[in-house]
Amino acid sequence: MELKRVVVTGLGALTPIGNTVPEYWNSLINGVSGAAPITHYDPEKFRTKFACEVKNFNPEDFLEKKEARKLDPFVHYAIAASDEAIKDAGLDFPNLDTNRIGVIWGSGIGGLKTFTDEVMNFANGDGTPRFNPFFIPKMILDIAPGHISIRHGLRGPNFSTVSACASSTNALIDAFNYIRLDMADIIVSGGSEAIINEAGMGGFNAMHALSTRNDDPTTASRPFDKDRDGFVAGEGAGSIILEELEHALARGAKIYAEMVGGGMSADANHITAPHPEGLGAKLVMTNALRDAHMTPADIDYINVHGTSTPLGDISEVKAILHMFEEDAFRLNISSTKSMTGHLLGAAGAVEAIAAILSVQNDIVPPTINHFTDDPSFDPRLNFTFNKAQKRTVNAALSNTFGFGGHNASVIFKKYKA
Structure with a gap:
């Protein structure tokens, strides 16, 4: 069986540094940090008092007020990003076979705010189980692709992927495979996460995973810097429309790039x-x-x-050197988490968008907040520190790794007929 070719025809992003793809990309190439003091709750008693929150976002710009109240923020984010991607792709669903259009969506944790609020309300009550009837459907991870499919009448493959911080990269790989195996024409893929709340931040603080640079949050995410001290939590969503090439050409779709490969492994x-x-x-x-x-x-x-964790950055660089050998010194390498923070289950999709746009625009976004070289790293490596670099990007690879040892990588290249 000859595999179908798969292209990217639409993008959507809701991030700590921009609520649309153009805003996100502009912030990336200009080295804007999304880190700031937490506003979602009072963080005074927490070890980490800052994060990369989504800013100036109102779910009622996308949903009726009554409907918005029935959904967890991670679903609000999913709907916002997927709406943008669908519009960007010019998908006219009444004139398409929606039986062959699916939604595959990743999230590492899902409705954590809903779970926290409901359990705390019960714990602070008199023991009577007065749970919201929407508690379970607000919380479960698969509800995000469910809502996207219902919103647009999409009856193709529909499910969630869960692999911690690799979740939305796994969603992209699944979508890629469903299309190239001719099981769908289009997949609305991506991921969303909303863990900047008491339980999320308290839990990661207990693991000593987060930066505690409370005196300077803007520069706290310092991948590959000698003084890095942990990751900065982020939130938001990324959505990518993957489409079978001939289907895209037949409807005159614009093509950002071609997705050509996906890999998975375990540590x-x-x-x-x-x-x-x-x-x-x-x-x-x-x-x-x-x-x-x-x-x-x-x-x-x-x-x-x-x-921006002490061990994680070293491990990844060792892998690149082992894998690429002398080619490692020809590459541009960058961590956009230095700007967005770590969006956990949504990171893969949000960072894949950065890779796709680097291929389209021949610009590599920087790794910001670099102050002190780490002698652990070969000085010949180009980490694209502090400033975007223009270069021809024929192909870009995006890595995401998750707790549990889950690894996923995707590759995009310039589309050629």
Whole structure:
């Protein structure tokens, strides 16, 4: 069976540095930080008092007030980003076969705010179980693609992927495979996350995973800097319309890039720590390149996982050096988490958009907040520190790794007929 070709025809983003794709991309290439003191709740008693929150977002711009109240913020974000992507792709659903249009959506945690609020209300009551009837359907992860499909009447494959911070990259890979195996024409894919609340931040603080640079939140996310001290939590959503090439051409769709490969692997090492030599990370990039029928020499840019944790950044760089060898010094490498923070389950989709736009525009967004070189890293590596760089980007690879040892990588390249 000959595999179908898959292209990107629409993008949508709701991020801490921009509520649309143009705003997001402009902030990326200009090195804007989304970190600021937390406003969603009073963080005074928490070790970390800042995060990368979505700003100036009102779900009622997308939903009726009554409907918005029935949904968790991670679904609000999913609807906003997917609406933008669908509009960007010019999808006229009444004139398309919606039986062959699906939604595959990733989230690492789902409706954490809903879960927290409901359990706290019960705990603070008299023991009588007065739970909101929307508690369960607001909380479960698969409700995001469910709402997107209901909103647009899409009857194709519909489910969620859960692999911690690799969740939405796995969603993209599943969508890619469904299309190239001719099981769908179009998939609305992506991911969303909304964990900036007491439970989310308290839990990650208890793990000592978050930066505690409360005196300077704007520069707290410092991937590959000697003084990095943990990741900065982010929230939001990214949505990518993947479409079978001939279907896209037949309807005259614009094409951002072609998705050509996806890889998956496991560290099989530790529930939270990456393999110290980056073996799982090397394997996932190897698998993605094999799937794309490409070699390391074909990649120009890697949007790395790069969370700004002491161990994680070292592990990923070791994997790149092992995988790419001398080609590693020709690459541009950057971590856009230095600007957006870590969007957990939504990170893969949001960062894939950055990779796609780098391919389209031949610009590599920077790794900001670099102040002190880390002697652990080979000085010949180009981390694109502090300033975007113009270069031809024929192909870009995007990495995401999750707690549990889940690794996923995707590759996009310039579309050629």
